[in-house]
Amino acid sequence: IFTGVDTNLGDLPFHIAVVSGFAYGDNFPPQHPEFAGVRLTYPFVVDFVTAMFVRAGAALAGAMFWQNFAMMLSLVGVLHRWALKLTRDRVAALMTPALVLLSGGFGWFYFLGEAASGGRGVFRLLGSLEHDYTIMGHLGYRWGNAVTALFVTQRSILLGVALALVVWTLWWEASEKAKGKRQKAKEGSDEEAARSVVENRGVMVESRGVGKKKVKSKVKGGSKTARGRSRQGANADAPASTGDTFAFCLSPFAFKPMVAAGVIAGLLPLVHAHSFVVMML
Incomplete structure (x- = not known):
């Protein structure tokens, strides 16, 4: 028996037992393969997916290899998308997966x-x-190296980090969408204030022949109205401007991306507990 990584001597038998329990032992609800009657508290989703491939007819070694291969490709793609969203720079997005994998x-x-x-x-x-x-x-x-020390020897981290990146990307998109809505609302209030100023000036020009006192009163009233509207717009924009300084805490989020992020984050402890802890921190 030969293994290319020393840690497989301890980890591989446990994971093979978990996969075999799902594939052949009807291990539902999951029990620990080494302790009879003890609930399985280890994140088991990756091994459960491997068991699905085994039940479909794949060999155990092939199921693990191709599953790892697919998850590695997915991690590279998600990492590239996250870096592109964060930096908006294609060169930085291309360099990020290389820096992570070649560290x-x-x-x-x-x-x-x-x-x-x-x-x-x-x-x-x-x-x-x-x-x-x-x-x-x-x-x-x-x-x-991240590949030899983490992604090959700890299969759950492949899916865990990828899902954490998906959650962070959804958070960023939710923040950007909310920021865009606030920007549109701010532009609308500015246009309304400018329109009110133009209307007040038109009233002032039309009423020049009526009398100086009346003109002055209308001008004062119009200026007060415009000033009041501009103050209301400024007050409405104040929370948005303060929220922009730190988007993740103070600004409101778009609803749908946050719901999707919450569902993925809630299931992450079943995939990889360390990724869940890092994401919550």
Whole structure:
């Protein structure tokens, strides 16, 4: 028996037992595979989806591989969309998934040193790596790559982080939609104030021949009316302007995106508890 990742020696038997319990053992409601009669409190959605593929006829290894492959592609796409929404910069959106997936500290420095000292060159050394360059115990250096240390060994985090990014994107969209509505309301109040000023000026011009006192009274009344309307518009816009400084706390949100975000966030503890905690913080 061979496994490419040491942590699989402890994690893989548990996950295989959970998948087998769903696929062949009718484990509903879910019970812990190692403790009879004990409720399963581990986030099990990813293993449940794997069991669905197994029941459909897929091999266990193939079900896990293709599920991980699909979730990894989904994570890259969702991460790109989140960065594009947040920065509105296509270059930054393209660089974000690369920075996340290719992270791993400064192991490349040791890699280039070994490639130069051994005389094998970069490409030849890439074809036959002798050890890991992100977690190097012999050098006291540990900065694991996101793919090898998280996404491959912890399958639930693939779906958990992707769903957390979906929730954050929905929050951002809800804030932007509410901000657009407030901006339209502000423009409408400004147009109404300007229209009232123009109407008052027209009344003043028409009443010039009636008498100076009457003109003055109308001008004063019109100016007070316009001034009052402008004050009302300013008061109505005051909460919006203060809310724009920190959109996630003070501003109202669009209803539908927030409902969708709430449903996903509520189900996230069944997928990946750490992603739920980070999202709530």
